[in-house]
Amino acid sequence: MQTIDARERGIAQAIAWLRRGLLTHVAVTLLVALLGLLAGFQSSPELLGMVRQSLMFNYSGAADAAALLLVLISLANISALLVLVVAIQAHESWVLPGNVLVILANLVLVVWLGCLTGLLTVVFGGLAVASMARVSGLLRSNPVMVRELRGRMRGARAFVVLTLYLALMGGFSLILYFIFGAVNAQNASSATGIIGRTLFTGVVGIQLLLIILIAPSFTAGAITGERERQTYDLVRTTLLSTPSFILGKLESSLAYILLLLLAAIPLQALAFLFGGIGQAELLLAFVILGVTALAFGAVGIYFSASQTRTLSASVRTYAVISIGAFGAPLIALFVLNLLLGSSLVSSGSDAAPLIETTLQYLRLLATSLNPFTTAIDTQALLVEQQVWGVYARTLASNGSTIPMISSWIPFTIVYVAAAAVLMVVTIRATRSNDHES
């Protein structure tokens, strides 16, 4: 048996390594972004060519696309490492495999694209894994999650909810099928492809709506519920750490939502019968749904920890989500679309290409802040151009191209990072709240 102190030291060491990896990726992001800007302003593409030569030597695409990819890879690494840092504090059992997975993914990038920055994660992540491996008895299933799932899966209730959910989704699919089937019956024989796509889009849309409603409501009551039931003090006087407590609450809600998502996959796959969608759509839809649940669930947890009553936590959660993920990005999108169609871009002035580039990237960002616009954009790109990653976008102002990216990638990076940051903040706030009382 190791002493608790040795364990804590091993964990602290692993966190320190992950944090170093995180910081180097922040540095890489800033550096490449700076070089990109420099290259743009001084119109010296050879600068980016150098970047591709040295950091992405196996990449065959354009130099500016290589720079964009480099930034995205670093950002994705930052998100992933943040998640690992939070999870390791909670002694989560999936930290070790998760960490190994992140390292493997980076190794693939290194070999496939020659992306040398991936090595940063390989090295620092590897050192973190080494620190963790020396700690025995580190990994365990989260007590809070086990408890919550036991309660939630008990008896007829869970079964009834699942059945009801599937019945609803099935009914909805049938309605869609009949409506669009009737509309397209007299049209071409290729209508089945459209039916398949419509069915799939409808089911995913409904799922997204349900998740947006369910995920925050599950988590907004998670911690306030303990206070209202007067069980909070009991748990807080045990040795259960704050990270374990907070993360356990989030995980148990997500686990249930994951079950709902998995249960509906056969329904989505029904669309396969009609054709018109591929595995990429299925996979990306799943990613978008899962990431939405994670981030919105995290918002719920944050307010649940800082409020005393479930009602006020719920109200605040929905308010923040409707403003942050709907109101603000949708208004921004509307304004950006107006600007992109305005004389600012079409004037033919010297500044027009630069303005359009900036507006296009801002539009990408605004699109990726909302799950619906992200899903629509990702789907459209898949259908029209069969692209799920980087592509070239032609500027209206001068006909040159800029590298663009399917919005599910920035969406995932931003939402996962936001969830991780929210968890860090929640853990901090809970600790200091408990100390002040």
Place this chain on the structure above:
Amino acid sequence: MSEFIIETHDLVKKFGNFTAVNGLSLQVPVGSIYGFVGPNGAGKTTTMRILTTLTRPTSGGAFINGVSVLDDPRAVRRAIGYMPDEFGVYDDMRAWEYLDFFASCYDIPLAERKKLIDDLLALVDLSHRREDMVDKLSRGMKQRLSLARTLAHDPSVLILDEPASGLDPRARVEIRELLVELAKMGKTIFFSTHILADVSEICTHIGIVEAGQIIAQGSMDEMRAQLQPHREITVTVRDAEAAETVKRTVGGLTGVVNVVDLEAKGGRYRVRIDYTGDDDGVAALNASINNAGVSILGFTEETKDLEAMFMRVTKGIVT
């Protein structure tokens, strides 16, 4: 490590302008059953919440096993088992799952938990309720289950806030017996209560708190001696003449402070002797009355009951 497993020094806790705990210093010896009594709002719960790391003191120190609750809350949590005055149970769990959850919160490995849960349930006499839903248990059973929960990590101190409140007399006695049993297992028990009968029945030590301050504390014997200047012995005899003899006989003995005639009861005469001597002296008193040829019908020492003691020391300050 000192002989006191719980110690506080000049503990102060303010809520805004209101002082709930006002310079409270207490010492709980290792292995004792310490009754923490005082009127409503005296600051008992607040003190316990400080000791269990749930509330930060405004000033002063609180130590469990010599470890400050501020410096190392984890070590303190490992050492204590806490039962709040009001607590909820999860409504969707069975009795064994309830214990399993808390055992896992204390990092007890899965392999050890099954046996631990069986032992705990047997200890609190709930083995037959293993599979029952927790919220369907009676209040007494919930209280016992909660007590089992506090024992999951084998703590050395139990801090129990009114463990017998709201229970019927039988359930109360059961809890009381359980506490005695736990003390025999070597646990120190620090509990608050309003029921003085519980205190006089099982406590080895007592602390009386009022308006956030300890006004009397010590072992039960010390407290009795401190609060009662002398012992009161009542001698019952057959007639007035015998009573006179008793008075004459003991009147001049050392240690006898006062001798009074009590009202005759049921045709029997009674004499109260206020005496400051020890047990040997009491035996000698008895012998000398016997030697004087009086046939004694009753020779009893009144233990002043705790209620009177409590009323005497607490001034009824309304907080």
